[in-house]
């Protein structure tokens with residue numbers, strides 16, 4: 001029996017998943033539903049024993065690599081010593097120590113520290129704090145920003161599509177363009193006294209890794225000072241060495257009023273976040289009116305302390321892990337930029353800093369055929385590329401959240417040069433394949449395949465695609481089509497497989513395999529088509545030529561096939 005998604009979705013119909021079935025279906029659709037059973041350093045191993053290089057590190061949160069020895073030892077020691085994890089409101093020893101250690105590192109002097117569990121929770125704390133302290137209602141943030149998915153953080157997020165369907169949003173959230181200090185100056189001149197704080201990411205991560213002008217944060221600092229507005233720097237993604245220095249804002253020589261951390265803070269093992277507040281912005285009203293049951297977890301904070309120490313400790317010949325990451329990050333960035341020069345048709349831009357990189361992919365258009373048009377239209381193209389990279393090179397990447405065609409490369413900081421080379425080489429090999437045979441490569445990567453030995457799974461089976469945005473434009477017909485009977489050996493399934501039911505764009509034209517594409521129950525459904533096994537591109541070279549007869553794509557050799565003026569040939 002094949003392990004194709006056709007079979008998986010059939011199971012899902014009789015045995016519904018309790019854990020977010022829609023998301024499961026989407027990840028299955030994109031071939032991003034592997035089951036990992038072991039993690040060590042940059043490596044993740046799946047249930048079948050296949051090892052993958054993790055180059056996205058849980059959205060950058062696995063800073064030291066999976067199950068980092070330093071963190072494990074600290075946690076094991078805490079558990080061995082029976083350190084109580086949860087003792088609020090009494091003093092949590094490791095939480096106190098971590099708060100002090102973090103406060104000492106943040107540029108700009110003494111700090112208060114409020115712990116939470118998620119990044120969004122730290123953002124919520126900061127929103128409450130700046131309003132309580134200033135008495136001003138408005139929180140300003142940057143267009144394109146991402147601050148989390150709870151309601152306040154979502155309202156502060158500068159990407160409207162994340163809010164769709166969740167309104168009404170709390171009032172008092174506004175945006176200015178990112179990277180544009182003049183726009184901020186203009187707004188503060190006019191409305192400064194209404195504005196409590198400006199929330200900003202030193203590098204916008206989820207919007208596709210956007211690096212602002214070099215003097216941006218310094219100018220923002222001056223403007224906030226001038227208008228009594230708090231500068232809240234969201235380093236949930238950029239902090240803890242991700243972009244080079246411990247804090248990106250420190251690298252820019254700027255002291256924030258409030259600094260937010262999460263992701264890697266729990267050492268890759270625990271959910272842990274921190275809101276670090278300068279004395280001048282501390283508020284007793286906030287202090288006594290904000291708390292959370294799971295804050296100040298002693299064991300999580302022991303992991304955080306070990307993580308901080310590991311970042312500062314010598315690593316692989318470098319004076320610190322931070323220095324190591326900076327050097328490998330520059331090397332990785334060089335490699336990615338080389339790929340952009342080599343594949344300008346596929347890679348539009350490469351952006352990043354430290355070990356936070358993005359490849360902006362050239363988006364497929366509707367004219368590229370049904371499959372690629374669909375992937376492009378639904379913002380799934382980068383997911384398909386990530387799936388194909390996992391399949392072809394055993395390298396894991398993920399798109400950034402707010403963007404349609406941006407692939408994020410953000411490996412653990414312990415990645416070495418050889419492993420960074422493996423990421424670049426794997427991507428290079430994949431891009432070469434995409435250039436030659438985009439459709440087949442993506443279909444295979446996503447697992448949209450079925451085995452020849454399991455024809456029932458092929459004919460008539462449906463794959464429910466995720467809900468589509470309303471499609472207003474007409475999908476143009478492919479420019480060129482002919483029947484394709486592709487086949488190749490799938491080493492995972494251990495047999496010959498057939499790619500099913502879709503237009504597939506290749507370098508020399510389009511393959512067509514009779515999809516049925518319709519809307520059902522509010523979803524777009526791609527019904528896997530029939531095979532025209534006997535016709536089409538019989539020599540399987542992707543080029544219509546004298547060996548191929550079935551030029552009108554009907555699976556039957558007939559007079560249309562030999563007539564070059566045949567209107568049915570498109």
Ligand SMILES: Cc1ncc(COP(=O)(O)O)c(C=O)c1O
Nearest residue numbers: 118119120146147148234236237
């Ligand atoms: C800059 C930034 N802020 C906030 C968040 C939200 O963090 P969490 O997902 O832990 O709530 C994220 C998550 O990606 C982020 O990148």
